[in-house]
Amino acid sequence: MRLVLLADVKSLGKRGDLVEVADGYARNYLLPRKLAGEADKGAMAKLDAQAKARDRREAQEMADAQVLASRLETAKIAVKAKAGGNGKLFGAVTNSDIAAAIASELSVEIDKHKIELPAQIKALGSYPVEIRLHRNLVAKATVQVQAA
Numbered sequence: 001m002r003l004v005l006l007a008d009v010k011s012l013g014k015r016g017d018l019v020e021v022a023d024g025y026a027r028n029y030l031l032p033r034k035l036a037g038e039a040d041k042g043a044m045a046k047l048d049a050q051a052k053a054r055d056r057r058e059a060q061e062m063a064d065a066q067v068l069a070s071r072l073e074t075a076k077i078a079v080k081a082k083a084g085g086n087g088k089l090f091g092a093v094t095n096s097d098i099a100a101a102i103a104s105e106l107s108v109e110i111d112k113h114k115i116e117l118p119a120q121i122k123a124l125g126s127y128p129v130e131i132r133l134h135r136n137l138v139a140k141a142t143v144q145v146q147a148a
Helices: 023-030 041-074 095-106
Strands: 002-005 018-020 036-038 077-081 088-093 121-123 125-134 137-147
Touching: 002 041, 041 095, 041 125, 041 137, 077 088, 077 095, 088 137, 121 137
Parallel strands: 077 137
Antiparallel strands: 002 018, 002 036, 088 121, 125 137
16 A cells, blocks of 8 residues: 655654555554555645645755855854963853854854864864754854953
8 A cells, every 4th residue: 555654654764755555554553543644646746745845945944054154154253251361261161152152243043052162162262163054054153262
């Protein structure tokens, strides 16, 4: 029996996949649990429309991420932290501090988990930072740590 998956099924496929399964498996497991629907013309048309909408949404997200990446790569991201006389910080600059600096300077909210530091920042100076904006796009920004 040909079915369209309505949810991810571990041993079968992902949502939206067209699968061929045994009649009993479909009638007794997939259909009663609403994990799949019959692959008729209406379901196939709906599946195609969803795929096109997903592709358009993905393209728009990628375009927005590229614009943001160009802004991040050219921006001066300044983080102020307390430091001693020798340039060492009292503590460290974290992903949260960098996300807050980006939010205040560029008015863009970035999740702190998307900011990747090569090592802990414990001194004044300039540091390269990678920010994962999209599945296929990583922006490289420079963070300037200044004394508060």
